[in-house]
Amino acid sequence: MIDKLIEIALAVVGVILLMAPYLLLGFAIAALLSFFFTPAWVRRHLGRPGLLQVVKASLIGVPLPLCSCGVLPLAFSLRKSGASKGATVSFLVSTPQTGADCLMLTYSLLGPVMAFFLLGVAFFSGILSGWLTDWMCRNEPVEVPVQEASHTCCCEGNGVQASSPVQERTGEDARSPSRALRNGFITLPRDMARPLLLGVLAAGVVTALVPQGYLADYLSPGPLSYLLALSIGIPMYVCSASAVPIAAMLIHAGVSPGAAMVFLIAGPATNTAALFTLWNQIGRRATFAYLATICVVALVSGIVLDLLFTVVVPAVPHLHEHGASSLAGMPLWQWIASGVLLLLLLPGLVRKGD
Numbered sequence: 290m291i292d293k294l295i296e297i298a299l300a301v302v303g304v305i306l307l308m309a310p311y312l313l314l315g316f317a318i319a320a321l322l323s324f325f326f327t328p329a330w331v332r333r334h335l336g337r338p339g340l341l342q343v344v345k346a347s348l349i350g351v352p353l354p355l356c357s358c359g360v361l362p363l364a365f366s367l368r369k370s371g372a373s374k375g376a377t378v379s380f381l382v383s384t385p386q387t388g389a390d391c392l393m394l395t396y397s398l399l400g401p402v403m404a405f406f407l408l409g410v411a412f413f414s415g416i417l418s419g420w421l422t423d424w425m426c427r428n429e430p431v432e433v434p435v436q437e438a439s440h441t442c443c444c445e446g447n448g449v450q451a452s453s454p455v456q457e458r459t460g461e462d463a464r465s466p467s468r469a470l471r472n473g474f475i476t477l478p479r480d481m482a483r484p485l486l487l488g489v490l491a492a493g494v495v496t497a498l499v500p501q502g503y504l505a506d507y508l509s510p511g512p513l514s515y516l517l518a519l520s521i522g523i524p525m526y527v528c529s530a531s532a533v534p535i536a537a538m539l540i541h542a543g544v545s546p547g548a549a550m551v552f553l554i555a556g557p558a559t560n561t562a563a564l565f566t567l568w569n570q571i572g573r574r575a576t577f578a579y580l581a582t583i584c585v586v587a588l589v590s591g592i593v594l595d596l597l598f599t600v601v602v603p604a605v606p607h608l609h610e611h612g613a614s615s616l617a618g619m620p621l622w623q624w625i626a627s628g629v630l631l632l633l634l635l636p637g638l639v640r641k642g643d
Contacts, residue, residue, distance in 0.1 A: 293498065301493030304496075305631070306624070309627040316473045318352070323473055343379045346380040349380070350415055355388065365377070377422075378571065386554055386558050388529055410554060421578040485634070488530075495538040510545040510595040519587055533553070548595075554583065567579060
């Protein structure tokens with residue numbers, strides 16, 4: 290029993306060592322984005338209807354570090370500012386699938402092919418969903434909802450938050466280096482700490498206890514594995530960063546990279562609370578376009594990834610060299626980065642009021 294716990298601990302440490310430098314870089318990029326992409330700036334550039342706004346909404350949404358619930362207030366703020374349903378849905382689809390932190394984490398744990406593929410899918414699915422929404426809702430009367438979105442989130446904050454009138458009057462929505470650094474290195478790590486470390490722990494448990502490729506005979510690439518990943522991902526509360534170690538765990542256990550990609554797309558982009566809120570705020574047609582686009586794009590992406598790409602997933606050191614000596618041989622800068630990452634995540638583990 291003790292040996293197994295040590296094995297799990299070493300696997301968890303190996304995952305953290307791999308992801309820490311990239312995730313810190315992601316926090317830095319998120320801080321930079323938070324400086325330039327204030328809520329007021331986003332509303333100003335997306336607060337009008339039209340196909341161009343759909344493309345811009347997807348392009349702006351891809352790098353922002355927001356989860357599927359955290360994106361709702363900002364998206365409906367856009368809607369109240371005059372954005373079309375298409376632009377709103379485009380922003381809602383593209384934003385939670387990725388983010389600067391998620392892309393860096395995906396690169397570190399799943400490799401460059403998965404990272405760039407996920408980036409392209411998020412951008413394309415945002416445009417497709419926005420166009421489909423505008424087409425399906427073309428005969429509906431133009432109206433802008435005024436009700437504030439209520440939501441329950443898997444990770445309670447975000448790097449770019451919707452502002453209130455009080456914030457705008459007091460200047461809190463203006464560009465500020467201190468605000469950007471706070472969002473990138475305090476708010477974002479704090480809010481993702483619990484789901485991220487739970488995902489890392491799950492990855493460590495599976496990689497330590499489940500033989501590599503164990504599920505390959507049961508879930509070979511095909512419709513069953515893709516549909517299973519989709520059915521798990523749609524209702525689950527998971528942010529994009531915490532979904533990455535879970536995807537790495539699935540690939541280690543023998544699930545195809547394509548099925549893992551289905552989960553990476555569907556999991557962060559949807560959850561039951563977000564779907565109910567969408568239904569009330571933008572109507573059933575737009576909600577259907579939102580959900581249908583995610584399902585179809587996720588399934589097609591999984592199939593394309595397995596057919597056309599050979600995905601090489603970076604190895605957790607402990608799994609392939611069996612022992613603490615492999616971790617001791619890791620570069621000092623990775624250990625330092627891991628220590629800094631854990632210090633940034635610590636406030637999110639001990640926060641009060643939960």
